[in-house]
Amino acid sequence: MELVSSLESPFKPFTMKEKASYKLSDMTTYFIKLGTWGFGGPVALVGYMYRDLVENKKWITEEEYKEGLALAQLAPGPLAAQLGIYVGFVHYGIIGATLTGLAFVLPSFIMVVLLGMAYKLYSGLPGIQAVFYGVSAAVIGIIAISAYKLTIKSVSSLNLEAIKSKWLLWIFYLAGIVVTVLTEKENILLFAGCGLIYIVVKSPPKWIKRPTTAPSIISLGIGFWYYDGKTLQEIGWFFLKAGAFVFGSGLAIVPFLHGGVVQEFGWLTEHEFLDSVAVAMITPGPVVITVAFIGYLVAGFPGACVAAFATFLPCYIFTVALAPSFKKIAKNTSIKAFVDGITAVVIGALVGAVIIIAMRAIVDIPTVLIAIFSMLALIYIKKLKEPHLILASAIIGIILKTFL
Numbered sequence: 223m224e225l226v227s228s229l230e231s232p233f234k235p236f237t238m239k240e241k242a243s244y245k246l247s248d249m250t251t252y253f254i255k256l257g258t259w260g261f262g263g264p265v266a267l268v269g270y271m272y273r274d275l276v277e278n279k280k281w282i283t284e285e286e287y288k289e290g291l292a293l294a295q296l297a298p299g300p301l302a303a304q305l306g307i308y309v310g311f312v313h314y315g316i317i318g319a320t321l322t323g324l325a326f327v328l329p330s331f332i333m334v335v336l337l338g339m340a341y342k343l344y345s346g347l348p349g350i351q352a353v354f355y356g357v358s359a360a361v362i363g364i365i366a367i368s369a370y371k372l373t374i375k376s377v378s379s380l381n382l383e384a385i386k387s388k389w390l391l392w393i394f395y396l397a398g399i400v401v402t403v404l405t406e407k408e409n410i411l412l413f414a415g416c417g418l419i420y421i422v423v424k425s426p427p428k429w430i431k432r433p434t435t436a437p438s439i440i441s442l443g444i445g446f447w448y449y450d451g452k453t454l455q456e457i458g459w460f461f462l463k464a465g466a467f468v469f470g471s472g473l474a475i476v477p478f479l480h481g482g483v484v485q486e487f488g489w490l491t492e493h494e495f496l497d498s499v500a501v502a503m504i505t506p507g508p509v510v511i512t513v514a515f516i517g518y519l520v521a522g523f524p525g526a527c528v529a530a531f532a533t534f535l536p537c538y539i540f541t542v543a544l545a546p547s548f549k550k551i552a553k554n555t556s557i558k559a560f561v562d563g564i565t566a567v568v569i570g571a572l573v574g575a576v577i578i579i580a581m582r583a584i585v586d587i588p589t590v591l592i593a594i595f596s597m598l599a600l601i602y603i604k605k606l607k608e609p610h611l612i613l614a615s616a617i618i619g620i621i622l623k624t625f626l
Contacts, residue, residue, distance in 0.1 A: 242313035267302035299537025330507030338518030356619020363596025398570020420563025425555035477575035
């Protein structure tokens, strides 16, 4: 097996092109800073990495950056975190990948745990309720715009010719919306099925083209310390599953989380779930860190640790395992087709989740107006960032609840 031989020494850097021009401590420090101050979501974060590491510092080449970005898009896992892990792997192997990944995630993890503590203490106060009254509506608008951008980027543009050429992806996309709205939970079998169908249609493997050849099968008070052992186990399995099916944007995890934590397990209410997404929007670092906030609300600090570890573990394993042989894997058209099929239906599920959450969060005319304002602001005010919009919505919520 060529793949096995290429992974015989996973603890060594896979590229020996040239000696690194920086120390591992320098790269680790950079990712601590990025995780502390890096606002704007996955697209902004990968842009910061290109500007800082390729253009300014020249620690990695443009080719290495593009390889990492391609891997982050092809393999499951939150985009920015996966690219950060790959960047650490380039010159310092598994040790570099581990340190950069931890450095990137740890600052925002600490922030959301502190916010979780405050939320448990004060969420019942009228002032906090007023804040999240406005914030919840704004989050609906933000996710809706993100879902629109993801649709255009990953399925196709909205012109007739593009829709005709990608008609099957649009069917997957619509199936994701309909199934999510009707069942109100994620459907992993649907995601995997769409990926496999797209392989058969776009790039069938050789064993499908030649059915006489048998395929080989490879089996591969604030509740800080309060937790329940069974709940921790459920959290671990659920978030491990969620982390393994997040492609591209961290927001793609929203339908998984909503279906599990609200509908299946009943760990959070609709408003608590929206508040969790809002917390991820106002903190720096990867958006997926909302899992730590959710874990804290469900099972205190142990729940936050288990949820974060389980979510980021698949991302880490895929990156470290695929990096040494990625150039071969990236050329495999069947793998690309599988990812395209899954991505289309997952984005459809994200739209379905937006519809479900909106039906519960948009409760009156002011919340309708806040959601519409959020969408229009993101479309027409190019320099506006999500944290600024959430802050403005929080102020509007306080004003509305105080004076009206």
